Amino acid sequence: MSNEQGEKRIITILLVDDIPETRENIKKLLAFEPDFKVIGAAANGREGVEMAKELRPDIIIMDINMPDMDGLQAANQITKAVPTAGVIMMSVQTDTDYIRKAMLAGARNFLAKPVNMDELYETVRNVYDQYEPIRHQMSQMSEMILEDRKKVRGEGERAGHIIVVYSPQGGAGCTTIATNLASGLMKEGIKVLLVDADLQFGDVGVFLNMHGQATLLELAESVEDLDTELFENIVMVHDSGLKVLLAPPRPEQADIIIRDNPDAVASILEKVRSNYDFIVVDTSSHLDETLASLLDIATRIVLITPPTLPGIKNARLMLDLFDQLGYPPEKACLVVNRAVDDRQRRQGGISAEKIQSYLKRPVREKIPLVEERIILNAVNKGVPVIAAERDTNKPPSKQYIALADALMAELMGDLEEEAEEKSEKSKPGLRLFGR
Numbered sequence: 001m002s003n004e005q006g007e008k009r010i011i012t013i014l015l016v017d018d019i020p021e022t023r024e025n026i027k028k029l030l031a032f033e034p035d036f037k038v039i040g041a042a043a044n045g046r047e048g049v050e051m052a053k054e055l056r057p058d059i060i061i062m063d064i065n066m067p068d069m070d071g072l073q074a075a076n077q078i079t080k081a082v083p084t085a086g087v088i089m090m091s092v093q094t095d096t097d098y099i100r101k102a103m104l105a106g107a108r109n110f111l112a113k114p115v116n117m118d119e120l121y122e123t124v125r126n127v128y129d130q131y132e133p134i135r136h137q138m139s140q141m142s143e144m145i146l147e148d149r150k151k152v153r154g155e156g157e158r159a160g161h162i163i164v165v166y167s168p169q170g171g172a173g174c175t176t177i178a179t180n181l182a183s184g185l186m187k188e189g190i191k192v193l194l195v196d197a198d199l200q201f202g203d204v205g206v207f208l209n210m211h212g213q214a215t216l217l218e219l220a221e222s223v224e225d226l227d228t229e230l231f232e233n234i235v236m237v238h239d240s241g242l243k244v245l246l247a248p249p250r251p252e253q254a255d256i257i258i259r260d261n262p263d264a265v266a267s268i269l270e271k272v273r274s275n276y277d278f279i280v281v282d283t284s285s286h287l288d289e290t291l292a293s294l295l296d297i298a299t300r301i302v303l304i305t306p307p308t309l310p311g312i313k314n315a316r317l318m319l320d321l322f323d324q325l326g327y328p329p330e331k332a333c334l335v336v337n338r339a340v341d342d343r344q345r346r347q348g349g350i351s352a353e354k355i356q357s358y359l360k361r362p363v364r365e366k367i368p369l370v371e372e373r374i375i376l377n378a379v380n381k382g383v384p385v386i387a388a389e390r391d392t393n394k395p396p397s398k399q400y401i402a403l404a405d406a407l408m409a410e411l412m413g414d415l416e417e418e419a420e421e422k423s424e425k426s427k428p429g430l431r432l433f434g435r
């Protein structure tokens with residue numbers, strides 16, 4: 001995928017317009033430029049989304065007004081499914097309200113119809129350049145996944161997915177969700193580590209009734225000497241079999257890490273990640289260097305928001321920050337905690353659907369507001385809620401398990417698929433049992 005140095009990169013383009021004539025005209029204009037290549041043309045939004053997923057073009061030039069699915073809806077779906085594709089919207093209407101709508105749907109630029117040749121060339125190149133960091137990150141990510149897969153297959157090493165559970169809002173439910181997510185991910189053959197990176201006031205020890213000798217404090221002091229074997233010998237094991245790394249017992253001890261080596265937790269996790277399929281990290285709401293380094297190395301960030309205005313506003317700020325950091329959109333996995341039903345909504349809570357449309361991200365799971373007693377009961381037993389409740393088909397266990405299953409399918413499923421794809425590609429003549 002990555003091009004050799006010096007090789008001229010061809011910008012691949014998909015056209016989406018319901019008028020065949022327009023498609024032809026733009027195609028002709030683009031053909032004059034040797035670094036442009038039109039790799040497909042679709043006649044409506046639905047077809048556009050399908051082709052974008054299949055062809056993964058660098059640029060999509062799309063009309064707004066189309067039958068079936070319009071350009072705005074299509075752009076919305078494409079920017080989620082193909083984060084490396086830059087969408088340029090076209091319309092005869094050019095009032096600001098129209099342009100604003102296009103931008104909100106995820107378009108990166110806007111062209112007035114009929115399209116001016118120079119403007120077209122410049123816009124395509126500009127948008128292509130804007131996407132350079134995203135393409136870079138994605139290619140690194142897929143290389144990382146392939147690397148991980150090699151390790152899993154080749155040397156008995158593990159996938160090493162790091163899932164950081166974070167909320168900018170204190171008390172949003174991170175610790176509850178992190179412990180249950182880690183527990184839900186524990187399936188046969190899957191190795192899971194739960195890490196309490198809420199260094200000052202970590203509660204995982206309280207939730208799981210564990211007190212450790214070797215906490216992050218001791219490990220942070222000797223990051224350089226740490227190896228996977230040493231780590232395995234000192235990491236604590238919960239009764240359920242879950243491996244757990246606790247925060248330092250006292251807040252002032254956390255200060256030592258935060259002050260002297262803010263990246264220590266991330267360094268430790270980098271060293272041991274190949275020993276685990278999943279490392280679930282509980283965090284505090286405090287946005288500091290330790291957190292930033294964890295967000296950077298995360299495979300997924302489970303972003304928790306309560307269904308309240310300040311909560312959603314803070315989630316928006318975090319998502320914007322992730323964009324600025326160049327994280328691909330799918331890195332953040334949005335979860336609403338204490339989600340409200342219709343009755344409660346009348347008293348002021350905001351529905352997951354509204355949150356989703358405001359944040360322009362899918363809400364991956366809505367964990368309902370439950371009686372505090374359910375969570376306290378688990379804490380008293382020192383086990384995750386999903387282990388304490390008899391009926392795991394009820395909220396909130398049902399939602400914790402659904403979230404764990406979704407992440408498992410997404411992250412471990414990917415590896416399987418890529419492995420299949422790759423072996424099929426490398427052996428074109430051997431697809432005897434191909435579907």
Ligand SMILES: Nc1ncnc2c1ncn2[C@@H]1O[C@H](COP(=O)(O)OP(=O)(O)OP(=O)(O)O)[C@@H](O)[C@H]1O
Binds near residue numbers: 167376396
């Ligand atoms: N879905 C829910 N319904 C009702 N109560 C909940 C739910 N999720 C969490 N809680 C309660 O909210 C409180 C805070 O939860 P938790 O400690 O997991 O949040 P946190 O984000 O880790 O907080 P902190 O910022 O203190 O680390 C707990 O008392 C917990 O029992």
Ligand SMILES: [Mg+2]
Binds near residue numbers: 175176198283284
């Ligand atoms: Mg907590």
